[in-house]
Amino acid sequence: MKFFIDTADTAEIRDMAEVGLLDGVTTNPSLIMKSGRDFIEVIKEICALVDGPVSAEVTAMDSDQMVVEGLKLAKLADNVVVKLPLTWDGLKACRRLVSDGVQTNVTLCFSANQGLLAAKAGATFISPFIGRLDDLGVDGMELIHDLRAIYDNYGFETEILAASIRSAAHVQECAIAGADVATVPPSVLKGLVKHQLTDKGLEAFMADWAKTGQSIL
Ligand code: E4P
Numbered sequence: 001m002k003f004f005i006d007t008a009d010t011a012e013i014r015d016m017a018e019v020g021l022l023d024g025v026t027t028n029p030s031l032i033m034k035s036g037r038d039f040i041e042v043i044k045e046i047c048a049l050v051d052g053p054v055s056a057e058v059t060a061m062d063s064d065q066m067v068v069e070g071l072k073l074a075k076l077a078d079n080v081v082v083k084l085p086l087t088w089d090g091l092k093a094c095r096r097l098v099s100d101g102v103q104t105n106v107t108l109c110f111s112a113n114q115g116l117l118a119a120k121a122g123a124t125f126i127s128p129f130i131g132r133l134d135d136l137g138v139d140g141m142e143l144i145h146d147l148r149a150i151y152d153n154y155g156f157e158t159e160i161l162a163a164s165i166r167s168a169a170h171v172q173e174c175a176i177a178g179a180d181v182a183t184v185p186p187s188v189l190k191g192l193v194k195h196q197l198t199d200k201g202l203e204a205f206m207a208d209w210a211k212t213g214q215s216i217l
Helices: 010-018 029-035 039-049 063-074 088-099 112-120 130-135 140-154 168-177 186-191 196-212
Strands: 002-006 024-026 054-057 080-085 104-109 125-128 159-162 181-184
Touching: 002 010, 002 186, 010 039, 010 186, 024 181, 029 039, 039 054, 054 104, 063 080, 063 088, 080 088, 088 104, 088 112, 104 112, 112 125, 112 140, 125 140, 130 140, 130 168, 140 159, 140 168, 168 181, 168 186, 181 186
Parallel strands: 002 024, 002 181, 024 054, 054 080, 080 104, 104 125, 125 159, 159 181
Antiparallel strands: none
């Protein structure tokens, strides 16, 4: 499973890229607002930091304007993926951009039928939002399982990019469910390394090592 990081904070992206853990980046208008940066400038900077796909979201509501914005974003760097909302206009724009050789990420997917439509529109990625479904008391992970089954039934190549991930358990369950990618907030990604038994075990090893009075160097 590939790891994308869900942020527009270039310091965090640089930090993750240095560990070699980063396969791509996703952004959205809320994350751009949070960064306080110019959208075009920050996308260019992220694309220079990361070799993998970088999702940049259109903000137009009609398909013609989405295509115009999408083509502009796609020209910023070779690894830009144009993010489009899961609306009728978004699907139309997706089909047109894909025909022009632009990679697309159809976002705000909350049902398997929406995901089926996005795959039929040729989306490169589909972004099902797990956490926001969980917030409604619906099991978001079921959507990942359903999309996996549907895409496998028909051989769709659209990659399942699990989004709105809130916890380490979400990441693990996505991997078990066969998501192609998980886009994860930096804090959750860093938290994956933590286990209380690792900390406890290391503490005991170091205490015993000190008792030996030895040093490796
Ligand atoms: C994905 O592309 C979205 O940017 C993101 O995962 C949304 O997550 P949230 O529901 O925590 O805002």
